[in-house]
Amino acid sequence: MTERTTGTEAAEEAVQRTPEELAALAGGRALVLRLVRHAETVYNTQHVMQGWSDSPITELGHEQIAAVAERLAGERFDLAFSSDLPRTRTTAEGILARQSPVPPTEYTEVLREWHFGSHEERPSREVWSEVIVDHGLEVDRELSALRSIADRIGWAGLFDSVARLDASGQAEQAAAIVLRADTALAHVVQAAAALPGDDAAQVLVVSHGGFISSLLRQLVPGTAPDVILPNCSVTTVALAAGSTAWELRGIGETA
Structure with a gap:
């Protein structure tokens, strides 16, 4: 089932967890997160502040979606989560079109980019x-x-x-972004932990460059704060069964 949720209220009430506390929410289950930035948009090429605004995906952007979909076609995703903005939704749908079966997918406001007011x-x-x-x-x-x-x-x-x-x-401050990232990660990890069986859970998350960096720093605090993730790049973070330490397996990788 595909659904859309909003989550600003939950984010406002969140308390930042440590990486170990987020790992504990997995209940000992192994977990692999594939974090994908959306495809190139017109505003990206024009160097415009995009945030919660949106602009069409470029011709190159559609080629990027096809390439990352091909790269991930061999993966088995148990769950998928995406920002509900059109550029991320289009990117996620392109990736999921190569999946069989298509995993349960959630489009949510909590995974949106920073709001720049x-x-x-x-x-x-x-x-x-x-x-x-x-x-x-x-x-x-x-x-x-x-x-x-x-x-x-x-x-x-x-x-x-x-x-x-x-x-x-209306622009979000860094502290609010951290709490929203924490809310998003807790939701994703708990959803993965609730899946039937005990195999490693494979999860696709499609979001935005700035917000993925925020998610990444919640899990792996030593990540460089000024890292710039290419459009449609894949960042992989994994959690071994029974572990409380997140492993950064790849960052900003392109097809």
Whole structure:
């Protein structure tokens, strides 16, 4: 059965778990998570802040979906979860079209990208320029300036600056994203643990670059905070039977 759920209320009430606590939710069951970023969109090519907004998948994006679907065609997925935004839904449907049988699939708001509030659909350079000016640095040295700010306040602090400069007050702060990522992971792990049998559970998760990085840092805290995942790349995290330690088996791999 395919269903859609919303989850902002649950995320607001969540308490961040440690990687070991998330692993314990598996009840000793082995688990493999395939985390897939959505295909390339028009906003990706235009370097526009996308967040909860959406734009069409490009011709290259459709080729990426076909390639990742081919790569994963030999996998047996017991469950699938996807952000409910069109770009992730289309990517997930392309992958699942190569699966037989198609696993139970859930499309959920909890797996959406970071919400950028009034910065949505703005050129990313404009937004980052405002952050740089706000911290008293020179805009013409954008990349080094952003790294300098991140060195001082961390990458979470950098995105909190984006939220603070959002006039609408709707942009998500890093702490809220962490809690939403925790909620999403707990739900996925518990659903996998509830599957009949005791074989390793294979789970597909289709989401967004920024949010997958947030999911990954919840499970493997040492992951570089500024990692950029390519469109339709596959990141694999596994949990051995009876273990409380997550293993990063591959990050940002493309077909």
